[in-house]
Amino acid sequence: MKIICIGRNYVPHVQELKNEIPEEPVFFLKPDSALLRNNDPFYIPDWTHEVHHEIELVIKINRLGKNIDKRFAHRYFDEIGLGIDFTARDVQQKLKEKGLPWEKAKAFDQSAVISSTFLDKAVFPDPEAIRFKLDINGKTAQEGNSEMMMFGFEEIIAHVSKYITLKIGDLIYTGTPAGVSAVKIGDRLEGYLEDKKLLDFLIK
Numbered sequence: 001m002k003i004i005c006i007g008r009n010y011v012p013h014v015q016e017l018k019n020e021i022p023e024e025p026v027f028f029l030k031p032d033s034a035l036l037r038n039n040d041p042f043y044i045p046d047w048t049h050e051v052h053h054e055i056e057l058v059i060k061i062n063r064l065g066k067n068i069d070k071r072f073a074h075r076y077f078d079e080i081g082l083g084i085d086f087t088a089r090d091v092q093q094k095l096k097e098k099g100l101p102w103e104k105a106k107a108f109d110q111s112a113v114i115s116s117t118f119l120d121k122a123v124f125p126d127p128e129a130i131r132f133k134l135d136i137n138g139k140t141a142q143e144g145n146s147e148m149m150m151f152g153f154e155e156i157i158a159h160v161s162k163y164i165t166l167k168i169g170d171l172i173y174t175g176t177p178a179g180v181s182a183v184k185i186g187d188r189l190e191g192y193l194e195d196k197k198l199l200d201f202l203i204k
């Protein structure tokens with residue numbers, strides 16, 4: 001399986017990082033070795049001083065598809081989970097300045113936190129407005145709602161599948177709302193999808 005991440009999908013987050021508003025979805029990949037499951041602790045690597053949390057809605061692809069039309073894209077996922085796209089922002093900043101790829105800052109081990117539980121699309125009261133948030137040490141750090149995404153799930157699937165075949169089990173992280181900041185040793189991160197707590201783990 002592969003992990004596809006969408007960047008710059010919430011305007012306030014694009015603005016907080018002083019990036020340009022994209023005209024089409026921006027995406028990048030993480031390897032399966034980046035996954036951090038079962039609420040295992042996250043260990044800050046020794047080569048970065050600034051690992052940012054990015055809480056994101058994650059969709060799980062349930063059928064093989066290439067060049068998927070936006071009208072049919074809803075058929076390619078049934079479940080939504082919660083993830084964190086950990087980003088070594090100091091490293092990423094240097095790579096961006098040099099115009100180099102972001103992998104070192106984005107694809108490292110443990111950089112893709114994923115909830116053990118995914119929720120069926122059918123359980124959401126409003127599938128167009130899915131709420132999620134990240135609390136750090138009991139205080140809300142990031143709050144999002146899928147209706148704030150510039151590119152919705154269907155648009156993302158259509159766009160990405162133009163270039164990359166989607167396979168069963170692939171995960172798509174759909175972008176983070178504003179409020180990203182560095183985690184530190186001892187922090188407790190709790191992620192909520194609607195009112196369900198799906199993530200609860202420590203930074204070490």
Ligand code: ZN
Nearest residue numbers: 054085175176
């Ligand atoms: Zn992200």
